[in-house]
Amino acid sequence: MLKSCLFxxxxxxxxxxxxxxxxxxxxxxxxxxxMEEPGNLDLETSTTTGIPRSGQRSYTAPYLELEYxxxxxxxxxxxxxxxxxxxxxxxxxxxxxxxRYKPLGREHWIxxxxxxxxxxxxxxxxxxxxxxxxxxDLTSRNSLLRSEHARELETKLILSSDYHDWNxxxxxxxxxxxxxxxxxEFGYSFGIARPLATLASGDECRFCRENFVAGIxxxxxxxxxxxxxxxxxxxxxxxxxxxxxxxxxxLRFSPGIGLTHESNPVxxxxxxxxEFQGVGSKISRLFGRKP
Amino acid sequence: xxxxxxxxxxxxxxxAAQNSGYQQDARWRAPQEAAARQNPLASRPEAAxxxxxxxxxxxxxxxxxxxxxxxxxxSADFHLAFVQEQSDGILFWKITNGNASRGMPSFSxxxxxxxxxxxxxxxxxxxxx
Numbered sequence: 001m002l003k004s005c006l007f008x009x010x011x012x013x014x015x016x017x018x019x020x021x022x023x024x025x026x027x028x029x030x031x032x033x034x035m036e037e038p039g040n041l042d043l044e045t046s047t048t049t050g051i052p053r054s055g056q057r058s059y060t061a062p063y064l065e066l067e068y069x070x071x072x073x074x075x076x077x078x079x080x081x082x083x084x085x086x087x088x089x090x091x092x093x094x095x096x097x098x099x100r101y102k103p104l105g106r107e108h109w110i111x112x113x114x115x116x117x118x119x120x121x122x123x124x125x126x127x128x129x130x131x132x133x134x135x136x137d138l139t140s141r142n143s144l145l146r147s148e149h150a151r152e153l154e155t156k157l158i159l160s161s162d163y164h165d166w167n168x169x170x171x172x173x174x175x176x177x178x179x180x181x182x183x184x185e186f187g188y189s190f191g192i193a194r195p196l197a198t199l200a201s202g203d204e205c206r207f208c209r210e211n212f213v214a215g216i217x218x219x220x221x222x223x224x225x226x227x228x229x230x231x232x233x234x235x236x237x238x239x240x241x242x243x244x245x246x247x248x249x250x251l252r253f254s255p256g257i258g259l260t261h262e263s264n265p266v267x268x269x270x271x272x273x274x275e276f277q278g279v280g281s282k283i284s285r286l287f288g289r290k291p
Numbered sequence: 292x293x294x295x296x297x298x299x300x301x302x303x304x305x306x307a308a309q310n311s312g313y314q315q316d317a318r319w320r321a322p323q324e325a326a327a328r329q330n331p332l333a334s335r336p337e338a339a340x341x342x343x344x345x346x347x348x349x350x351x352x353x354x355x356x357x358x359x360x361x362x363x364x365x366s367a368d369f370h371l372a373f374v375q376e377q378s379d380g381i382l383f384w385k386i387t388n389g390n391a392s393r394g395m396p397s398f399s400x401x402x403x404x405x406x407x408x409x410x411x412x413x414x415x416x417x418x419x420x
Contacts, residue, residue: 025400034397034399034400035396035397037396038394038396069396071391071394072389072390072391072394072395072396072397073391105388105389105390105391105392106388106397107387107388107399162399162400164403165402165403165404167400195402198402198403198405199338199341199404199408200341200344200345200405200408201340201341201344202337202340202341202343202344204344210405247348277352278352
């Protein structure tokens with residue numbers, strides 16, 4: 001059923017949309033204030049691979065992300081995620097639905113964005129789109145973790161600034177597990193990035209510096225209301241780079257370095273995004289509405 | 292004969308798609324200091340070629356390949372005199388901030404110089420009129 005839905009969605013996007021210039025942020029975890037353009041659909045597939053330290057399990061966690069620009073100030077996203085461990089099993093770990101709303105229409109020194117996400121995931125989830133509380137359990141088997149479901153409500157305050165072509169973003173995270181009384185869990189992420197060239201050349205080129213954005217991000221957990229702080233929490237610092245491979249697609253790469261014993265020593269992330277333009281108006285027309 | 296009819300049809304479709312009746316949103320006004328900003332690329336007209344590339348990739352979906360706007364999107368026709376009369380600083384500010392209430396997104400994600408390249412290219416639309 002899920003496969004058929006995904007197939008229909010893929011066919012719809014491929015037939016309805018026109019490719020647009022991908023302007024992907026290079027960050028994997030940190031959000032900035034740049035929203036998806038209204039009516040555009042961003043289809044992204046990414047993986048998070050954890051290199052284990054002694055006692056931890058290695059894993060690869062792929063996820064599919066559908067990002068849609070509802071209005072110029074509101075972006076919605078749906079995630080489907082899984083996890084595979086070579087010495088264990090491959091499991092579907094759940095889904096997430098998130099909304100980002102930019103309350104101020106104009107650009108300011110600091111641009112706030114409000115973020116609300118509903119997650120229905122199990123404890124085997126490893127995509128680590130954010131780290132809250134102490135971080136994921138990296139030692140237990142999938143068979144145990146997949147049976148522990150969590151329905152969570154996650155909020156973020158996103159603050160982001162553009163300064164001399166540098167984008168600087170800070171995210172403050174608070175999550176409430178609706179399935180169990182764990183109190184509120186907290187996390188953070190910060191990122192800074194800049195294009196390698198700020199002037200566009202007149203020629204079509206793929207390896208021009210203008211097609212690359214590089215930066216660094218840092219993210220981790222801050223415990224919970226039961227025990228706030230960085231004790232027993234996972235933290236990473238990760239260089240990030242994105243490359244606009246074509247007018248409509250972007251590749252991203254980030255090798256994260258774990259800073260604490262609760263982190264993986266290395267966390268490798270890959271992402272490929274494809275953007276479709278004008279999907280919203282085409283769907284409106286299908287249903288006879290004026291776009 | 293068929294070719295002529297075809298061309299007339301195509302021309303009519305294009306004309307109907309244009310937005311020569313575009314009216315500005317009176318509330319969408321740049322602050323004075325932003326309006327007074329000068330284009331740092333004004334002495335580098337060759338940079339407009341990059342602006343054209345950026346325009347086709349970021350703006351043409353709503354403003355049309357030739358920048359004449361689209362009625363259904365309520366997007367500006369850049370050939371109109373009252374659009375071209377606006378200062379470089381105003382155009383730059385509008386590209387940077389967008390106008391969320393009318394569906395125009397902010398393009399602050401483009402580096403500042405690239406937004407100035409777009410302004411350079413929009414000026415060329417006036418000259419090619």
